[in-house]
Amino acid sequence: MQGEIIATGTELITGRVADFNARYAARRLHEAGLTAQRLTILGDEPPLFQEILLRALGRSRFIIITGGLGATEDDVTVAAAAQALGLPLLLDEGLLARIHRCLEERQIPWLERYGRLALIPRGAVILDAGGLACCGFALKHGDARLFFLPGVPAEMQVLFEAYVLPSLMEWAGDVGVVAQRTLRLFGISETQLQEVVSKIPEFREGVRVGYYPNFPENHLTLTVRGRDRRILEETLDRLTVALARVVDDMLLGPEGTPLEELVGRQLKEGGLTLALAESCTGGLIGHRLTNVAGSSDYFLGGVVSYGNQAKLDLLRVAPEVLAEWGAVSPETALEMARGAKTAFGAHLGLAVTGIAGPGGGSPEKPVGTVYIGLATPHEVEVWHYLFQGSREEIKILSAQTALDRLRRKLKKM
């Protein structure tokens, strides 16, 4: 069963405010197995709204309209819709009494224009979730169902959940159940990922796959439909395993958990603590790790050693290493990782040193040159990368790669 969503409001068409309502409705409909085929956003313009509404009636079985139900001059939806549908506006006495009650409770003096709020097209059914300042209404027109909802997101949402979604699901009857899973991958491009997925037999049918680049990761959404939620979840598990078999370590865990949370969980489970030595990432790795609630259980801290003196004083990098190999070198990365581990008394030390640009590059060490060092209780490892991109992209790639190196190491520990 197909329908569409029309969001009205000059604040939307001028880009002043981001649309919330159309997106919210689209997402909830999709999750319920119903489809909004198109979203249309327009300003508070009656003729344009009427044209769009009439066209929508010619093709869609349900139409959700948000915005323009209030009492100010630019609230034109009700009158415009009634005119377009050839319906008279009638005064609803119950609604009028509700408005009076509402104003008294909020100690707002009565204005003439509030009377307009009680005018609804003939045949409309009021959607009243109580408590809210605003009501919506539903209308049957020929084969189609129309839902008029307020533009204030919180109010729209309440009425959508209380009336619109249940009524559409009951009407649709046989859409069944939908289960969805988002997987995160790092180290594989969208095109390569699609190539890989197209060759996995399990993905041949019965699953809808969506690709969403999310720099520096690529996300994949699996959607399956059926009758039994348990069976659908098993299908998703099977698909995840089939994908993991091919992409291996590029899949960041089976549940779409953010990388910093995944690493945090690994550290916690292993009873391990971590310290950082960040140079070109400037604190970004620490910022990401501490976005996770409870990270103080395993993250002890870090040194942002932007200048060389900090590398010597706080991380105890040997002066001859800095002098001979330079701040951006595998030798320094190793010493930084060891130094962080020692300075904080941690089990693990993770270090990044590199050239984020745009200046500071040389023929031997161009912009994007990054060394990642990891000290564990038993050994120290170092990796060399050459990243492409802007200063910020190189920082983001360096932080992500360092966390990913740590994740891969912890998997084997």
Next chain:
Amino acid sequence: MQGEIIATGTELITGRVADFNARYAARRLHEAGLTAQRLTILGDEPPLFQEILLRALGRSRFIIITGGLGATEDDVTVAAAAQALGLPLLLDEGLLARIHRCLEERQIPWLERYGRLALIPRGAVILDAGGLACCGFALKHGDARLFFLPGVPAEMQVLFEAYVLPSLMEWAGDVGVVAQRTLRLFGISETQLQEVVSKIPEFREGVRVGYYPNFPENHLTLTVRGRDRRILEETLDRLTVALARVVDDMLLGPEGTPLEELVGRQLKEGGLTLALAESCTGGLIGHRLTNVAGSSDYFLGGVVSYGNQAKLDLLRVAPEVLAEWGAVSPETALEMARGAKTAFGAHLGLAVTGIAGPGGGSPEKPVGTVYIGLATPHEVEVWHYLFQGSREEIKILSAQTALDRLRRKLKKM
């Protein structure tokens, strides 16, 4: 001159991802005095896209289409548009060479499907901003102009600013010259700002004001029109001064420069160096400071002292201070600021300690309690805040407030 925007992508119609592109284009067009009459969002469905495109051609003088230009199966925009417009797809040799070069640079192996990226409708003009992975293209069709842009917001934005907006403004011709300035404010709400602006005589006429909440800042866009760019810039200067007179220190500089860049400029001009001691912000301040190219000139580094041991060992906070007042206290913030300054041998030490939540709060020190310390060559100051919001919001507010405190201090030094 009226036009419309069509954004394609299954991730948009399923509500998985919020539309950025259509809103961005709508806002920028509005600011330039052009109007997007409607925004249409749909999935990757050729027949529906073709229907919507043809209808748009019948009424709009310009159409901006985003999404679906990539190399994966669901990228269907180019072929569908060419078919709808009755145009053959031609292989563009220059574009093909560019794609090969791009893949080589990124060390991505060639796949058959990349060849598709070089097919464009006859008569299309390639929009290439260099550097980007993706190009767009422009097409004249009858009276209308069509612009096809990639769906990745950063790429869409660059091409929109470099080609679409200038070309439309030139085409519109009689809109004259438009000058625009974005001002950043921190510490004032959108409603307060609106109230303040409505009372400034200089803002009575001739300027269009846009308000854009941009957590944790509020941005204000001033747009003026005329014939002479120099006069317009002077008008903008006058307006900025008039606003600054009222909001004073809440205006972050006269040019809309990001706060971290502003602070960096102040430090550089003063010949001063800075070190950080970050606790609840976890590295976010360092990350922001180092997003600015050349920050190594004044930023020496920081200690992320997430655990208490780091506060003792690396920042030399006195054990009795930690024991008596706790890690989140004005006393500890002072010692941390002093400690950072000393450890890095910097002129200034900036410290943040607080409770980002959701756990860790107490009746005396609830979640959101934050102390900011600033050590200068002559003195140490400390400020106390109680922020509201999620863990991430409290981190963001803490980092922003610390940088803002530093900015205000440097103004007076």
